[in-house]
Amino acid sequence: MNNHNDQIRAQIIQFCADIGSNPLLVQGAGGNVSWKDSGTLWIKASGTWLAEADQHDIFVPVNPNALQHAIQQRNFAVTPQLIDTRELKPSIETLLHALMPQPVVVHLHAIEILAHLVRADCEKTLITAQGDSLSSVLVAYHKPGEDLAQAVYDAIMQKQDVDVVFLKNHGVVLGGSSIADIVTTLNTLITILQTPVGAADHTRPIPVSRHPSYVPIQDTTLHELATHSTLFDRLTSDWALYPDHVVFLGPQAYTYTNWEQTETLFAISPNEKPELIFIRDHGVFVTRTFSIAKQVQLRCYYDVIKRQKAGTMLTSLCHNQIAALLNWDAEKYRMRLANIP
Ligand SMILES: [Zn+2]
CATH class of the missing domain: 3.40.225.10 (Class II aldolase/adducin N-terminal domain)
Known part of the structure; x- marks a missing residue:
């Protein structure tokens, strides 16, 4: 050389x-x-x-x-x-x-x-x-x-x-x-x-987990995904926005209105607890297997949706595009989605 x-x-x-x-x-x-x-x-x-x-x-x-x-x-x-x-x-x-x-x-x-x-x-x-x-x-x-x-x-x-x-x-x-x-x-x-963004809200105390399998996510800024109502709504309406997000964090967000709701749902399928959950007005919680690479992806998502005005229309990936990214059969994926509470 x-x-x-x-x-x-x-x-x-x-x-x-x-x-x-x-x-x-x-x-x-x-x-x-x-x-x-x-x-x-x-x-x-x-x-x-x-x-x-x-x-x-x-x-x-x-x-x-x-x-x-x-x-x-x-x-x-x-x-x-x-x-x-x-x-x-x-x-x-x-x-x-x-x-x-x-x-x-x-x-x-x-x-x-x-x-x-x-x-x-x-x-x-x-x-x-x-x-x-x-x-x-x-x-x-x-x-x-x-x-x-x-x-x-x-x-x-x-x-x-x-x-x-x-x-x-x-x-x-x-x-x-x-x-x-x-x-x-x-x-x-x-x-x-560049889109100007407001500062993250750091005034709230770190939320406490009410389930032994979950701990609060380490990057404390990310709790805003659960405590800010516009961001929380995006978790359901605009989750699958780009490939790495879907590949690392899965095809949909697991959002709950309170901890009681998680208990009912976890009781139905105790072996299938999601690694990442969002509890409205409370915080973002992860299992101990949730990796740094995944947290980094969630931070990316936060940074992207934080830059959207409340009424801005976003385009999410469709079912077939998500299934292709995960190498899932499209029909199996639709069935899986239908079974998600
Ligand atoms: Zn790329």
Whole structure:
């Protein structure tokens, strides 16, 4: 590897560590970054955290020529080939990075952008907000992986020099000639799309659990999901807003009006207690198996719905889209939903 490539790698690692530590830009293992150098596509490995880029190697080298050939053949189901043997697997979104022509590609679920992409009228507001400052396209929701890669490829083929791809109910893909280029685009987007939010209410005492299986969630800000009536109502009306949320936190929220209601329901199926429950006007409670990765996802959801005005219409994923994300048979899923109290 020559000095120039070393420099690029160092810049990218620093960028990943920086954005990875900002929960408004990156949540857990979400988001991915790639760069192309001397016949190699370096892509974040599946399941790794951008925040840990400066602690261990999170990137794997992939053969871009094989991917380019597959894309030309419209074979979006192609499996990326690693250039050397590593234990890590390339990100599920590798094809999304390969099909973007720019040397550096960044895909994020950035809150200030995602908060727009879940709104029913996002197409109108995104175009008005950015004016002529960027060359962007908006792609309808598709399941991450093959379907999404195909939809993004078709969209960028329709317009010249696209450097921003908005993914409805998902996130954004940025392409640039360098990391500096990406940082400029990202900052521009965040500045124009930022939604002011009121401060979280920290005046309430930490709620007490009334069930031995549950403890109050660690991130105390999240209790607002239960104590703020507009946010609590969103749990039922607008839960499945984007893929990672559904994959980590499941297809629906378990909301209860009081603890007595949970006792009745848990008595019906004692072995199927949900990991995460919301008790109206009281708080958010989790079992001890509820992971940090899941809590980070719930914080993402809080940050997104906190940025919605009370009457704003959001678009949730439909039953078939949720079932596809969970690899559930759509009919089985509808049956399951019907049985949820
Ligand atoms: Zn994504």
